[in-house]
Structure formats: C-alpha cells, structure tokens
Amino acid sequence: MMTHKAVALFSGGLDSILAILTMLKQGIEVKAITFMTHF
Known part of the structure; x- marks a missing residue:
C-alpha cells in the first residue's frame, strides 16, 4: 500500500x-511548516 505524504x-x-x-x-501524512520573516 502506498503512503501519501504532503508538506x-x-x-x-x-x-x-x-x-x-x-x-x-484522508490518511495523508502531513508535515506542517511555518516561517517568520522580518517584513
């Protein structure tokens, strides 16, 4: 079985x-990313 991944x-x-x-x-493995800027 294929594992779906997302960012x-x-x-x-x-x-x-x-x-x-x-x-x-939906069974998708999710990696949540965030970032900070100086703007």
Missing part, C-alpha cells in the same frame, strides 16, 4: 488548519 504551509489561520485536517482525515 503544508501553516499560517496559523483557520484555512490552513482545515486544509491540514482534511488531508489527515
């Missing part, structure tokens, strides 16, 4: 949370 850009907002939860419910 998600996590902003902390509702849209990224729901997108990650949707992928997790």
